[in-house]
């Protein structure tokens with residue numbers, strides 16, 4: 001990172017790292033694996049994970065600051081926390097430097113860290129393979145990018161002044177000192193001989209507070225942190241970062257030994273188990289709740305893995321599995337689903353090009369949403385509603401899907417997203433399986449099963465979609481032909497984010513069957529077609545409320561060209577979406 005812009009970020013003196021020979025008890029390759037499997041850290045972007053006003057996890061990464069420290073074999077760690085550090089972001093594909101700015105006590109993550117410090121609560125510390133101060137090289141272990149160190153306490157928190165090429169010439173950064181919680185076994189990275197930590201002769205028997213001084217200007221106390229002398233460490237004070245003789249603190253400072261020796265001597269309640277535990281199957285046998293979509297900790301090798309297969313948890317490192325045996329859900333369970341929001345279709349903006357009309361054709365009721373604008377999008381979205389006969393067939397298909405997914409005959413998986421901003425792979429937030437022609441959008445060719453070998457649930461879903469479609473499009477001389485079905489399974493709180501089915505070579509019609517829980521399907525204009533130039537939040541154009549047995553048809557390539565859609569189920573749901581994939585499909 002260039003030192004000429006923003007804060008003058010010091011470089012740590014590279015330590016000769018020893019290869020990591022012991023197996024870390026909890027580790028992962030991707031950030032998603034950590035966030036989905038480790039309750040103490042669920043932050044996909046920042047370095048601090050907090051819940052309410054309590055910091056639960058802290059990730060030490062590659063950004064180094066002056067006086068960051070790892071001492072006492074990792075039992076004492078000092079780090080600059082709370083965000084707003086100088087960072088590089090990708091803007092229109094180009095790396096752009098974001099300058100550092102002042103951290104404030106009221107900033108969410110600083111506030112949570114300070115609160116946790118005052119409550120003397122434990123916090124889980126993690127490192128990634130870029131953290132320069134850990135004496136062992138994580139790359140010696142395959143795929144070992146993130147490692148959980150263990151529980152620590154925050155034993156000090158103070159503000160520093162860090163030089164910066166901004167108008168003021170500095171920024172305020174908060175520093176936190178974390179001390180190993182002695183209520184746990186010795187740090188796992190130490191060789192066994194060091195496991196029983198002899199009492200440090202320099203450590204006082206009783207926990208002693210740091211030496212403190214009171215500032216004559218603000219009358220507040222600050223600890224003696226640096227050997228060079230006592231300074232006021234209150235950022236709001238006029239004497240902040242000055243010695244008692246008024247001289248400004250230098251850049252080069254050394255910690256005072258009395259400051260580093262301070263210890264908490266854990267006084268709190270017994271520690272929670274830091275090792276993630278799998279959920280127990282509840283009495284009602286429901287294994288599609290949110291807990292079951294979370295990741296899993298392999299007891300054999302320590303790896304955290306996302307739940308990427310439907311039929312069981314599987315370790316991404318050693319292949320160990322854990323079965324999940326639950327009951328099949330029935331559509332009836334979701335009949336009474338009530339949501340505080342609306343429970344029917346909605347055209348959001350009456351002046352929109354989308355209109356709504358309810359149609360009855362024989363026994364088939366459908367809501368049609370014609371989209372007409374010239375020049376501009378043209379097409380129709382149909383919501384073909386279920387009825388008692390259709391729902392009986394849908395019930396059977398729903399059950400068959402679950403049965404075949406349970407045994408692995410139908411391989412529901414979460415596949416990696418093609419583009420994202422997360423470290424490591426990022427898997428979709430739903431499970432899917434592709435049958436018929438390969439569909440590059442999800443899973444690619446390797447995981448597609450041709451129709452003649454497809455699970456019966458998929459074939460039955462395709463046939464029901466086809467017949468429901470025919471019932472509202474009776475006037476068509478040529479039956480429309482689908483050659484691909486993407487089946488998606490959503491556990492509680494899973495969803496499919498905004499996308500459009502606009503890839504080259506896709507036929508103009510896309511139709512899906514809904515099974516199980518109700519779902520909202522929102523449509524919105526793609527940013528590039530909005531008259532306001534796409535500023536702010538993109539408003540929705542249309543929301544459909546899809547129920548068990550409903551078939552949704554998007555008819556017209558313009559729907560995909562101009563609009564994107566998202567599906568947000570209220571609970572466990574399966575959908576089968578049929579398309580025509582042409583030869584020129586990417």
Ligand SMILES: O=C(O)CCC(=O)C(=O)O
Nearest residue numbers: 486488501512567575577
């Ligand atoms: O879950 C659904 O109903 C639709 C899924 C979808 O949008 C898709 O497969 O592109």
